[in-house]
Amino acid sequence: MSISVRISKGKNISIQGSAQNILKDASSDLYSLNPIDFNLLIPKLCVRVGDKVLAGEPLFFDKENDSIKYCSPVSGLVKEIVRGAKRKILRVVVKADKKNKYKKFNVSNYQKRNVQEIKDLMMNSGLWALIQKRPFSIVAEENDQPKSIFISCFDSSPLAPDYNFILSKERNFFQIGLDIMSMFTTGKLHLNVDGNRDDGDFFKQFSGCQVNKFFGPHPSGNVGVQIHHIDPINKGDVVWVLSPQSIVIIGRFFSKGLYDMSKTIALTGSEVKVRNYYKIIQGLNIGSIVKNNLKKGEKRFISGNVLSGRRIEKDGFIGFFDDQVTVIPEGNYYQLFGWALPGFHKYSFSRLFFSWLNQKKDYALDSNMNGEERAFVVSGQYENLFPMDIYPVHLIKAIMAQDIELMEQLGIYEVDPADFSLCEFACTSKMPVQEIVREGLDLIKKEC
Amino acid sequence: MGFLRKILDNIKPHFTEGKLKKLYPAYDAFETFLFVPNHTSSTSCHIRDAVDLKRTMGTVILALIPCLLFGCYNIGYQHFSQLGGELPSIFSLFTFGLLRVLPIIIVSYVVGLSIEFGFAVSRKHPVNEGYLVTGMLIPLIFPIDCPLWIVAISVAFAVVIGKEVFGGTGMNILNPALLARAFAFFAYPTKLSGDKVWVSSGDKLWSSSEVVDGVTGETVLGKVATLVKDNSPGFETLKLNNQDFPTLMDAFLGFVPGSIGETSVVAILIGAAILLFTGIGSWRIIASGLLGGFVMALIFNLWGANGFMDLNPFYQLCLGGFMFGIVFMATDPVSAAQTNKGKYIYGFLCGFLAIMIRVFNPAYPEGIMLAILFMNVMAPMIDHYVIQGSVKRRLKRLKHEI
Numbered sequence: 001m002s003i004s005v006r007i008s009k010g011k012n013i014s015i016q017g018s019a020q021n022i023l024k025d026a027s028s029d030l031y032s033l034n035p036i037d038f039n040l041l042i043p044k045l046c047v048r049v050g051d052k053v054l055a056g057e058p059l060f061f062d063k064e065n066d067s068i069k070y071c072s073p074v075s076g077l078v079k080e081i082v083r084g085a086k087r088k089i090l091r092v093v094v095k096a097d098k099k100n101k102y103k104k105f106n107v108s109n110y111q112k113r114n115v116q117e118i119k120d121l122m123m124n125s126g127l128w129a130l131i132q133k134r135p136f137s138i139v140a141e142e143n144d145q146p147k148s149i150f151i152s153c154f155d156s157s158p159l160a161p162d163y164n165f166i167l168s169k170e171r172n173f174f175q176i177g178l179d180i181m182s183m184f185t186t187g188k189l190h191l192n193v194d195g196n197r198d199d200g201d202f203f204k205q206f207s208g209c210q211v212n213k214f215f216g217p218h219p220s221g222n223v224g225v226q227i228h229h230i231d232p233i234n235k236g237d238v239v240w241v242l243s244p245q246s247i248v249i250i251g252r253f254f255s256k257g258l259y260d261m262s263k264t265i266a267l268t269g270s271e272v273k274v275r276n277y278y279k280i281i282q283g284l285n286i287g288s289i290v291k292n293n294l295k296k297g298e299k300r301f302i303s304g305n306v307l308s309g310r311r312i313e314k315d316g317f318i319g320f321f322d323d324q325v326t327v328i329p330e331g332n333y334y335q336l337f338g339w340a341l342p343g344f345h346k347y348s349f350s351r352l353f354f355s356w357l358n359q360k361k362d363y364a365l366d367s368n369m370n371g372e373e374r375a376f377v378v379s380g381q382y383e384n385l386f387p388m389d390i391y392p393v394h395l396i397k398a399i400m401a402q403d404i405e406l407m408e409q410l411g412i413y414e415v416d417p418a419d420f421s422l423c424e425f426a427c428t429s430k431m432p433v434q435e436i437v438r439e440g441l442d443l444i445k446k447e448c
Numbered sequence: 449m450g451f452l453r454k455i456l457d458n459i460k461p462h463f464t465e466g467k468l469k470k471l472y473p474a475y476d477a478f479e480t481f482l483f484v485p486n487h488t489s490s491t492s493c494h495i496r497d498a499v500d501l502k503r504t505m506g507t508v509i510l511a512l513i514p515c516l517l518f519g520c521y522n523i524g525y526q527h528f529s530q531l532g533g534e535l536p537s538i539f540s541l542f543t544f545g546l547l548r549v550l551p552i553i554i555v556s557y558v559v560g561l562s563i564e565f566g567f568a569v570s571r572k573h574p575v576n577e578g579y580l581v582t583g584m585l586i587p588l589i590f591p592i593d594c595p596l597w598i599v600a601i602s603v604a605f606a607v608v609i610g611k612e613v614f615g616g617t618g619m620n621i622l623n624p625a626l627l628a629r630a631f632a633f634f635a636y637p638t639k640l641s642g643d644k645v646w647v648s649s650g651d652k653l654w655s656s657s658e659v660v661d662g663v664t665g666e667t668v669l670g671k672v673a674t675l676v677k678d679n680s681p682g683f684e685t686l687k688l689n690n691q692d693f694p695t696l697m698d699a700f701l702g703f704v705p706g707s708i709g710e711t712s713v714v715a716i717l718i719g720a721a722i723l724l725f726t727g728i729g730s731w732r733i734i735a736s737g738l739l740g741g742f743v744m745a746l747i748f749n750l751w752g753a754n755g756f757m758d759l760n761p762f763y764q765l766c767l768g769g770f771m772f773g774i775v776f777m778a779t780d781p782v783s784a785a786q787t788n789k790g791k792y793i794y795g796f797l798c799g800f801l802a803i804m805i806r807v808f809n810p811a812y813p814e815g816i817m818l819a820i821l822f823m824n825v826m827a828p829m830i831d832h833y834v835i836q837g838s839v840k841r842r843l844k845r846l847k848h849e850i
Binding site for chain 1: 452453480482483484485486487488489490491492493494495496497498499500501502503504506507574576577578615616617618619725726727728730781782784786787788791831835838839841842845846
């Protein structure tokens with residue numbers, strides 16, 4: 001059985017800088033694993049600076065459950081442990097060996113093992129961290145009983161990588177990964193594909209899963225939106241979420257017994273001269289791919305997409321769940337009467353600027369706020385960009401008021417900050433919406 | 449640009465660290481008026497829509513300009529047609545009106561903005577752009593001969609009691625501009641109703657020879673109300689082509705006495721087109737508001753107990769401040785319903801009640817003002833029930849699953 005869902009609320013942003021379908025290899029000296037990529041994780045270090053590690057050996061583990069390990073993507077020397085405010089660990093940097101050496105895991109006869117054994121293997125090897133759970137968007141917990149598992153096989157966010165291109169050669173590993181994941185749930189494994197294009201075929205060839213088509217603009221590719229329309233989360237439910245590349249990594253692990261975190265990322269954004277796909281190992285230092293490949297001027301480097309990615313430095317590291325690096329102009333300039341001029345070149349969802357005359361153009365959008373933060377004034381703006389049966393503004397106000405009961409009523413369990421990213425983009429009052437939603441989720445997780 | 453920027457950069461330290469730190473919100477308001485600031489996104493959405501509140505409010509003011517311009521012209525027109533004789537040129541009529549409207553606009557902005565700045569400074573928050581629109585709306589809904597001190601007091605009341613006590617723009621329950629009008633209406637009934645204020649009596653600024661004592665010009669609604677109150681027998685036979693009453697076309701074009709900006713439906717429709725095209729005004733509220741008024745007028749037509757009820761629905765909608773209220777007041781996003789379904793209900797009831805109040809209680813000919821204020825109070829409740837729908841669907845799903 002397959003479900004087709006048409007999303008009408010939402011919008012695709014016209015932004016310059018998508019990657020062309022050319023695949024290159026890339027590597028760097030330094031790799032990093034960032035505890036801050038995992039929401040609400042309290043890491044406990046198990047290495048010190050100067051220690052030697054193999055790829056697949058733990059760098060830190062979860063304080064709440066010490067069997068969930070977070071492992072080094074490469075072999076080498078632990079070079080640096082970077083801490084932020086209150087000594088919070090931001091990242092553990094490993095200087096990679098020339099030739100990557102892997103820790104061997106025994107995966108023989110994995111088909112015959114029981115779920116607990118597979119679980120232990122995944123937690124020990126660091127693979128467990130690839131599984132995200134909803135609600136809360138945190139790493140799955142050991143005792144979760146997911147009612148279904150969702151894999152969004154397309155990313156509708158701006159300049160997103162094309163998984164059909166990335167996965168075209170990974171067919172076998174993908175199937176093995178699906179087989180492994182289907183062991184964890186009594187419910188269904190959902191593969192959600194882009195109905196707007198006609199290459200659902202690639203994903204149709206896999207067994208043991210249900211392929212659903214999603215039509216419509218961003219955020220139709222957001223897995224939160226997909227869950228809402230297919231198998232919505234109620235209080236107490238758990239749904240697991242994985243990215244297609246994570247499925248491949250899991251499949252590869254169970255065929256080879258190696259924690260091989262290779263994946264393909266897209267280098268995108270208007271400020272990059274040559275935009276390609278790169279085959280990398282997770283945690284790459286982006287310096288190696290952006291060096292000598294940038295236009296002039298001040299830049300913002302983002303691990304992930306422009307709507308919900310994390311800001312990094314120009315020699316920063318790509319985040320654990322990100323399949324994309326975006327470089328856009330930094331917008332720290334003043335605009336004289338910027339709010340009053342006709343604005344032929346200003347991109348807006350509204351028709352308040354005369355740029356509506358030219359709908360087809362792509363814009364080199366920068367990081368300028370284009371205004372200041374204000375209280376909510378305009379209404380109806382979020383609702384047009386939020387394709388769920390949820391009242392986004394009221395939910396956000398409930399979060400601001402820290403009213404947990406109201407948040408539950410209004411559907412906080414179904415949302416992820418990224419689902420609000422278009423609202424944050426379009427907000428007239430420039431509200432930090434995703435941050436607020438994250439705080440709300442953290443609060444609920446802490447209190448319940 | 450560089451020159452202006454340099455001046456601002458030079459004086460900025462005085463406000464960020466120096467002795468004038470307390471006045472920073474005021475400085476910030478001026479700086480951001482001149483320049484969209486260089487702030488860059490700090491949270492995870494790295495790009496932002498070009499729209500901000502200044503642009504939004506600026507566009508609403510733009511949408512009000514046709515009403516203002518026509519209002520100025522109409523004031524001259526009403527004045528000179530009362531005097532009789534040949535009408536001066538269009539330009540003179542307009543200038544005559546403009547010179548009378550300007551003081552009201554100035555008083556509205558000066559009083560309102562001073563209070564806004566004062567609150568911003570004392571509460572250390574930025575000055576919100578909301579008052580830019582309110583400050584323009586207030587003059588447009590006041591009668592031309594309203595004394596300036598009444599305008600000033602009404603503005604102060606609306607800004608302080610209507611808005612600032614709740615926490616400023618975005619937090620208010622009632623539409624501040626309508627609140628100002630309602631305050632003036634109830635606090636100074638003798639000065640603000642009857643037949644003395646709607647047509648400018650002229651003043652010494654213009655030319656002493658043209659000062660007319662007791663120019664009378666009731667609004668159409670005022671006249672009808674008097675007729676209904678007196679139970680005048682003539683009213684039964686009231687026809688729209690009666691000399692005492694303007695034709696439907698006059699009411700539509702706006703050549704009737706009334707508040708400064710409310711008379712011309714054409715000018716209001718131009719404004720509505722701007723609001724709807726840019727997406728600032730809610731089409732749901734405007735459409736359902738017009739429908740609500742139309743339905744109520746039709747019901748009265750069927751009832752037909754007096755001449756007022758017999759008025760053609762189109763004529764009803766063109767009279768008084770109905771159109772202005774539905775287009776510019778009911779659509780105020782802060783005080784209106786916020787959910788899409790709620791907007792239909794809210795808009796419909798605004799229109800429906802406006803005509804009902806107008807006809808049932810001729811003491812309040814401006815039913816639209818009371819209807820919208822009443823619905824402002826009810827809007828959160830409408831939203832509550834709409835949202836409960838979503839909440840119940842969620843609960844039902846949960847039970848279904850168990």
